[in-house]
Every structure is written in C-alpha cells, then in structure tokens.
Amino acid sequence: MTDERPDARIEDRMSALEVGTLDADAVLLAAYPEVVRLVTVLTDLSFASYLLSPRFSLAEQVWALEAAVITIMQGSTTTRLHDIAEKIVTRGKAAVETAFGMRQNAHNKRPATLEKALVASSQRHRSWLLRHLSTVRIQILPYQPGLAVPRSRVLDRHRPLPDVDIA
Template identity: 80%
Template sequence: MQPLAAETITGYLGRLATANALTPRDLRLHVTDLAGLSPSHPNLERAAEWAERLGGLKPGHFEDDARKNSMYVRCQHHAWQPALCKRCGYTQDARTVCRRCAGGQQTSVQSRGGAVCNHHQRWHLDGADIDLTGFPEFAHAERCLSGTLWKRGIGLTTGELQLAASLIRYWATDEQLEGRIVDRMKMIGIDSIDADSVLLAAYPEIVRLTTILTDLSFASYLLSARFSLAEQVWALEAAVVTVMHGRTTPRLHQVAERIVARGKIAVEAAFGMRQNANNKRPATLEKALVASSQRHRSCLLRHLSTVRIQILPYEPGIAVPRSRVLDRRRPLPDLVVAEA
C-alpha cells in the first residue's frame, strides 16, 4: 500500500494495519518490538525502516518524502535567507488529512499546505470534514499558503498565521461583523469568532493579512527605528481593517501597539548582538534578527529586509547563539499572542 504525500509513519502504519485486517494496536506493538522502541512511549516515527519493509516500499522512502516536503528555513548555509536547506530543513507539524484523500480513513501528514483540501473542497484540520463548496476564497487562501507564504517559511504553526488570527479576533470583539464572513459563518455553523473558531471562520482573511504582514517592505516599515510607534501602530491597524472591511477598535489598537512595541525592542536587541561571548564585534545582522526573533518570540523579525530598516549605532549587548543552536530551534507563536 502506497503512503500519501508526506504521510507520517504512525498514520501509515495505522492504515496498513486496517488494510491487512489487523488492529492498529497489534501492528504498533509488533513494530515497537522489531525496532527496539520503548514499550511505554514508542515513537513510531523512528521506525521508518520497518514501516518501509512491512509496506513493501523502497528503502529511504520516508526520508525522501520528508525532504521533498521540507519547509523553507533561514540558516547559516544560505546566508540566513529563506531557502530549502538539505541539512536544516524540517517538515511542518503533523495535521490530519482529508478523509476523502485517505479513502475514508483517518491519518496525518506533514506535507506542504494548510487546512483545506482543494481537490475535494473540504476543511480537514483536527479531524474535521466540512464542506466548503460555494466558498472559493478558501481555495485561493490555500493556494497562497502553499505557494507565496510557504516560500517565506510560513506554515500552520510557525506563528505568523496565529498573529494574524489574533489581530482579527480582537478586532471582532468590538466590531459588528457583516458581509461575506457572516454568510460563511452561518453556512458552516459558527456563532461567534473566538480562539477556537477564528481560523475556520476567517481563514481567507487570515491568510491575506499574513501575506501583508510578512511582506518585506511592510514588515520592515512596521519595526524600523526610523518611524514613530504611533505611525507603525496605525499602519498595522490599517492592514487589519482593510482586510476586514471595517474600522479600528480600542481592543485592536491595544494589541497592535503591544505587537509593534515588542517587535521594535527585539530589533534593537538584534542590532546589539555580538558575534560570540569572547569578542565585541557585531554579529551578522541577518543572523541576529533570526536569533532575536526566537529570543523575544516575535515572528515578524524573520521577514525583515536589512536593506530597508535603519541601522542603529552599535552598542555591544548579548552574544548571538551558535548557528547550530539557531538551526535546531523551531518557530513559535508570538509571545504577545500567547499573553493576550
């Protein structure tokens, strides 16, 4: 039986068991024993060799598949610019796949893409199976996430979509929803926008806003020391209300101000990062921005253009972590979002 594109080993073994009239538990225990995994906490993703043997796949199938679906990363091997790196690339977090693509079975994949199956027009995130017929904006958003945003290193859990979703959610708390999004919510069966429903209710708007926020010119303007905080907060609010066809709200202004202020602090910290703990020479700015984005949990720093931001006078600060340390870390949602 052939796996789906970038299907997880755990998901594939579950489908393989069903196809051979076994229970997933029986096959899991068998593979755990063959691969010498811990019986109490077996990680089947480490049993690729045995999964390939049992499924009749060519050796190295899962490794090759993961490489084909690896995310764009910023690492030392490509001067800290978004690129497909064979050494540092990784697949995004596993997500449930469209059940129609999996023949009615439930499995998970780590392939390029998001929450929508454009082939069957279904929403499949977290095991859901929601018909999106009549809402072509979801298909457009999925193509944007799989194309433009993917090449910027953006996936479902890298933080940028969560940032845009939070801005829209807080805007919606004080604003009367109207237009296309209201029709969509009624058809899908969503009463209000909250932390659990915002991604489904406003997926097209979230992707569109993420595209704006991570544009090199916009992100660089938003966090540059050249402009005032008030101007930059206004620009962030304007991006949200333009996408949502509304007007700014007090709650949106408050959250936007926190996002911009924290981002500017992170940029200033990046300007002062040293090459290492033993000298005071400035670190490469591109590397320092990646390090500061991780340290301060500010995802927009990964999308700044060092050509467009004003370079502040260098004052030695903390040392930038080693490149291999930065390469191992995975993007996390903004700390502002986590606190809000």
C-alpha cells in the same frame, strides 16, 4: 476578537460551514480569506521592515498596522485593536534593537551579522515579524555591544515559538 459579533460576511460563512459557536478556531476558519490576505501583507518584506524600523515613530507604525487590518477586514478601529497593534510593534522594535547590539560570540565584541542576530532575537523575543524583515530596508542603529548570538547549530535546533499571547 472572538468576544465581538462578527460581520455579515463571517456570519454567512459560519452558517455555510455549519459552525455554531464563535471561538478562535471558528473565526479563523470563517475568516480564512481575510487571514491569508493579512498574513501576506504583514510578511511582505517592505511592510514588516516599515513596522519595525527605528526610522519611524511608534504612532505611525501602529497606525499602519491598524490600517492594514481595518482595510482587509473591512471594519473599523477599536481600542482593543489599537492596543494589540501597539504591543506587536513595540515588542518587534525592542527585538530589533536587541539584534542591532548582538555580538558574534561571548569572546569578542564584534557585531554579529544582522541576519543571524535577527533570527536569534526573534527566538529570544518571540516576535514572528522579525523573520520577515529586509535587512536592506531597515535603518541600522549605532552598534553597542550586547548579548552574544548563539552558535548556528543552536539556532538551527530551535523551532520558532509562537508570539506570547498579546490579546
């Protein structure tokens, strides 16, 4: 979003902070209140679970994500925003589907606990939204044995990686 002209609120903050160039860091600094509000909404258990639940259509979920951004930023939708929202939701839903099929370990076909599978899948797919799901609120798909969940000590050693650049 750094290639677009910021709205008046952001420009006023940039002037007050004496930020002259419009790069990614400057936009995050100038839009800090909006960024915090957006992160609060996106990491809400209900909202994250809605965005990634297999119960709802991709179009509905993309629209909800766009609406959150538009409302908080007091802007309007763009093709770029729509494309980014669609990539985020698509990647997250694929990661949830992977988690639903994860086995306890490589030696058996019993399902892993959903909480552990979501952690493992969030690392594998680099989807930060999975870390904010409510396992109570998402619809469970029928279990089809797939990948094995790594041991807990392996999961604990890995630090969450940022999502792959989707912009």
